[in-house]
Each structure stands twice: as structure tokens, then as C-alpha cells.
Amino acid sequence: MLGPILVGDESTLEKNQYGSITGEIYFQFENFCFxxxxxxxxxxxxLCWWNKAVGTLEVSSVGTTVEFHFMDGPFYVRGVKSGEEKVTLNFLRRKIEGFEILASRDIEIDSLKTAIGKVSRKIVRELHRKNWSTNDTEQLESLVRKRR
Incomplete structure (x- = not known):
């Protein structure tokens, strides 16, 4: 494993007047942050999107592609199932014409699933502590319960 795969900082959570919740979330491999x-x-x-995407990778055939989108910015991660238990993650930036690959990493699907699950559980705990409940938080909590 190449160090932390996903960083989600529960201390940075903020809820705006419309009920949308933001916080720090990014991938990190050694000195590379995305x-x-x-x-x-x-x-x-x-995290709702990513839990669904990694679930798709688990049950799909080799060659299946899923995307792990960020809501802001031109960034996303394309995951290609490269073996029964492996995925190649391509860290991409959208451009006017196509995209640019900033980095690629091969990891085990279970490692990706574990990382997304760990951050999701941590965020759900903090949401409970803050007593924040929205349709999105309920969906994330449901996805976390299904993954246990």
C-alpha cells in the first residue's frame, strides 16, 4: 500500500444555509495529493457517489470503468478494473479538449473500498455528533450500513 489513499477531515465539516455539507476530501499517495x-x-x-462506484468495481468484470467525481473543479478519478482484485486509478483533469492524466496508481479494490468506507464512517459519526441530518446524510449512512 502506498500510504493513505483517501483523506477526509471531519474537523473541516461545514453546513451552509441550504443544508449542503462541505469538508476536506482528497487522495494522497506519498507526496502526491489529488x-x-x-x-x-x-x-x-x-462519498455517496464513491461508495456506489467502488461497489460497482467489486462485482463487475475485468475492464469495467467507473469514475470517482469531485463536485467542484475539473478533477476526477477514473478507475479501471485491471484484474479480479485490482484497479488502476487514473487521476485526471478535464481540459477543453479531453483530459490530462496527472498520475496513475494500481491498488487492490479492497484497499480502495476500505479507504472509502473508513472515511465514510468517520464522516457519519461526526454528522451524528453535530446532529446534522439531510437526505444526503441519510443516504451516506445507509450506504455505510450496507457495507458492514
Missing amino acids: PELRWNDFIVVI
Whole structure:
């Protein structure tokens, strides 16, 4: 394993007047952070998407592609199932014409699933502590319960 795969900082959670919750979430491998160190985005919505995407990778055939989107910015991660238990993650930036690959990493699907699950559980605990409940937080909590 190449160090932390996903960083989600529960101490950075904020809820706006419309009920949207943001917080720091980014991938980190050694000195490489994607999209960048301390990236702040719509963490609850993103974790819902990512839990579903990694679930698709688990049950799909080799060659299946899923995307792990961020809500803000031109950044996303494309995951290609490269073996029964492996995925290649391509860290991409959208451009006017196509995209640019900023980095690629091969990891085990279970490692990705574990990382997303760990951050999701940590965020759900903090949401409970803050007593924040929205449709998005309920969906994330449901996804976390299904993954146990």
C-alpha cells in the first residue's frame, strides 16, 4: 500500500444555509495529493457517489470503468478494473479538449473500498455528533450500513 489513499477531515465539516455539507476530501499517495492538499468539496455527496462506484468495481468484470467525481473543479478519478482484485486509478483533469492524466496508481479494490468506507464512517459519526441530518446524510449512512 502506498500510504493513505483517501483523506477526509471531519474537523473541516461545514453546513451552509441550504443544508449542503462541505469538508476536506482528497487522495494522497506519498507526496502526491489529488486534486490538491486540503481540497474542500461537497464531501457527503461525493462519498455517496464513491461508495456506489467502488461497489460497482467489486462485482463487475475485468475492464469495467467507473469514475470517482469531485463536485467542484475539473478533477476526477477514473478507475479501471485491471484484474479480479485490482484497479488502476487514473487521476485526471478535464481540459477543453479531453483530459490530462496527472498520475496513475494500481491498488487492490479492497484497499480502495476500505479507504472509502473508513472515511465514510468517520464522516457519519461526526454528522451524528453535530446532529446534522439531510437526505444526503441519510443516504451516506445507509450506504455505510450496507457495507458492514
